Structures are given as C-alpha cells and as structure tokens.
Amino acid sequence: MAEYTIKTAAFVNLQISTSKDEITLNEKRYPKDLSISELKNKLELITGAGSETMKIELYTKDNKHVGTLDNNEAMLGSYPVDDGMRLHIVDKFLLRNELENFDNVPKYELSLDEYSKKTDTVRQFMIKNKMGQYNEENIKKKELQEAKEQEITETMVIGSRCKVTSKSAPTRIGTIMCKGVIADLPGFWVGVKFDEPLGKNDGTCKGKRYFECQPNYGAFVKAVDVEMGDFPEEELDLDEEI
Known part of the structure; x- marks a missing residue:
C-alpha cells in the first residue's frame, strides 16, 4: 500500500x-x-x-x-x-x-398514532432523554415560577408610586399604570410611567396601548423589580447649569 x-x-x-x-x-x-x-x-x-x-x-x-x-x-x-x-x-x-420527476409519486405519510409507535423518531428521543415538553420536572418548575410571578404581580397597586431596580437599567422612579398579561410577551408584567424619559415606550406594546405617557417615559417590567413606596417626584432645578 x-x-x-x-x-x-x-x-x-x-x-x-x-x-x-x-x-x-x-x-x-x-x-x-x-x-x-x-x-x-x-x-x-x-x-x-x-x-x-x-x-x-x-x-x-x-x-x-x-x-x-x-x-x-x-x-x-x-x-x-x-x-x-x-x-x-x-x-x-x-x-x-x-433529473427525475417525483411529482406523481405517491408520498408515504404516517398517522399520529403510527408515528407514536415508532421507536426511532425525534419524539421518542426527546421522551427518552426527558427533553422539552417531555421533562415533567422542568415543566412543574416553570409552572411554579409562573404562579409565583403572577402572585407578586397581583400585589401591585395601580396608581402607586414605585421604584424600579433591574440589572439592565439605572434605578428609576415612577407610577404603576397597569399590570397583568401584555400582548405576546411571556408571563406577567407591570406597566410603569417614569418621572424621567428613562423608559422604552409610550405605554404601548406591539401596537396595543395599555396606558398613556410621553415617548420614552413608559416601560413594562417584572414585578420582582418593582418596589412600591412613598417615592416623591424629583423636582428639577431649572436654574442649575447643565
């Protein structure tokens, strides 16, 4: 060789x-x-x-x-x-x-029942390895997290002053305007109107309005990042040099 x-x-x-x-x-x-x-x-x-x-x-x-x-x-x-x-x-x-035309060749199709009985399918692989929708432990954990998130969201009082603290933005002061399910966003949300233009919208999400505010004064945040309390609106000193 x-x-x-x-x-x-x-x-x-x-x-x-x-x-x-x-x-x-x-x-x-x-x-x-x-x-x-x-x-x-x-x-x-x-x-x-x-x-x-x-x-x-x-x-x-x-x-x-x-x-x-x-x-x-x-x-x-x-x-x-x-x-x-x-x-x-x-x-x-x-x-x-x-080079061949297969348009007129009958296509082999499996019924859902026949597919479920096969052992060499992606579905059976996911079941065997407890992946995605077939992982009961993760599903239950997710359901518990969603229930806890909903419970916290429901404690929010519309019209209350609040402080929003999250990792992706500075601490912001504002007013709670709405709460619950928002458009196609997953989970539960709290709509806040900030005192300053530190938000991302004007109270709308995906074309649907949830509350009124000026552009960039509104945002939808998670309840765990919201603290209700006596947070007075900061007064701007117009004489202060910028």
Missing part, C-alpha cells in the same frame, strides 16, 4: 460548496492527516450528500480546478490543499434525483 504524507501545516481551512446549489458554506477547518474516507463522512453531515456516492473536487481561491480527491485511503494533506481553497461536493445520488 502506498504511503501518503502531509505536505504542509497540520490543519487547513477550506470553503465548502455542493452540486445541489450555488451556495458556499462557512469555512471549515480539517486536520491534514484525515483520510479522504473520513473527510467524506464529515462532509456528509454538513452537506447531506452521501459519503458513498460523493465526489470531491478541489478548487483554488480563484476558482481554478486543481483535481479530484478520489483516493479514499489517502490523507487530505497528500493533496495540494491550502487555506482558502474550496472543496466542491458533487453527489451522484443528488444529481440523479434532480
């Missing part, structure tokens, strides 16, 4: 394109001691081309064809690859399908 050696650096950055479309994928970094067979397996994951049927063509940065990586046992570094060059993946299987 012939031996293949790495010609240059241990890794190479290459552009990837396919015969399926004219889009060039993001640049990928590969070790040069990777065999062409192993390279095809990696390319199969990002291009959808079959590793057994694909052909890999090598192009320079100027789109000049260098050759074909056709020896599955050879290492990538045994070919004249360099940073910035492009691997063009030609999939014979895809090309054949593109």
Whole structure:
C-alpha cells in the first residue's frame, strides 16, 4: 500500500460548496492527516450528500480546478490543499434525483398514532432523554415560577408610586399604570410611567396601548423589580447649569 504524507501545516481551512446549489458554506477547518474516507463522512453531515456516492473536487481561491480527491485511503494533506481553497461536493445520488420527476409519486405519510409507535423518531428521543415538553420536572418548575410571578404581580397597586431596580437599567422612579398579561410577551408584567424619559415606550406594546405617557417615559417590567413606596417626584432645578 502506498504511503501518503502531509505536505504542509497540520490543519487547513477550506470553503465548502455542493452540486445541489450555488451556495458556499462557512469555512471549515480539517486536520491534514484525515483520510479522504473520513473527510467524506464529515462532509456528509454538513452537506447531506452521501459519503458513498460523493465526489470531491478541489478548487483554488480563484476558482481554478486543481483535481479530484478520489483516493479514499489517502490523507487530505497528500493533496495540494491550502487555506482558502474550496472543496466542491458533487453527489451522484443528488444529481440523479434532480433529473427525475417525483411529482406523481405517491408520498408515504404516517398517522399520529403510527408515528407514536415508532421507536426511532425525534419524539421518542426527546421522551427518552426527558427533553422539552417531555421533562415533567422542568415543566412543574416553570409552572411554579409562573404562579409565583403572577402572585407578586397581583400585589401591585395601580396608581402607586414605585421604584424600579433591574440589572439592565439605572434605578428609576415612577407610577404603576397597569399590570397583568401584555400582548405576546411571556408571563406577567407591570406597566410603569417614569418621572424621567428613562423608559422604552409610550405605554404601548406591539401596537396595543395599555396606558398613556410621553415617548420614552413608559416601560413594562417584572414585578420582582418593582418596589412600591412613598417615592416623591424629583423636582428639577431649572436654574442649575447643565
């Protein structure tokens, strides 16, 4: 068996394109001691081309064809690859399908009941690993958090003075204007009109008005960031130099 050696650096950055479309994928970094067979397996994951049927063509940065990586046992570094060059993946299987018309071929569809009985589906994988909607512990935890958030929100008194303290903004003083569910925002919210233009809106959210105030004087915040109390409105000293 012939031996293949790495010609240059241990890794190479290459552009990837396919015969399926004219889009060039993001640049990928590969070790040069990777065999062409192993390279095809990696390319199969990002291009959808079959590793057994694909052909890999090598192009320079100027789109000049260098050759074909056709020896599955050879290492990538045994070919004249360099940073910035492009691997063009030609999939014979895809090309054949593109020449055929499958519009009139009956499509196989599964009913929800049949799909539920299969063991090799994404749904079964999520159930087995307790992911997303199939993680009962996380669902219960989320429900408890939402219930607590709603309880705190309901203690807010409309018309009360308040102080809003959050990590993403300075402490602000204002008046509670509304509370509850706001448009398509998740959870429960408190609408506050600030004494100064330190807000983000004018009392509207996604085209729906919840209270009246000037632009940039209103905001919707979480109840945990709101403290009700006797917070008098600060008087501006008009004689103070700015």
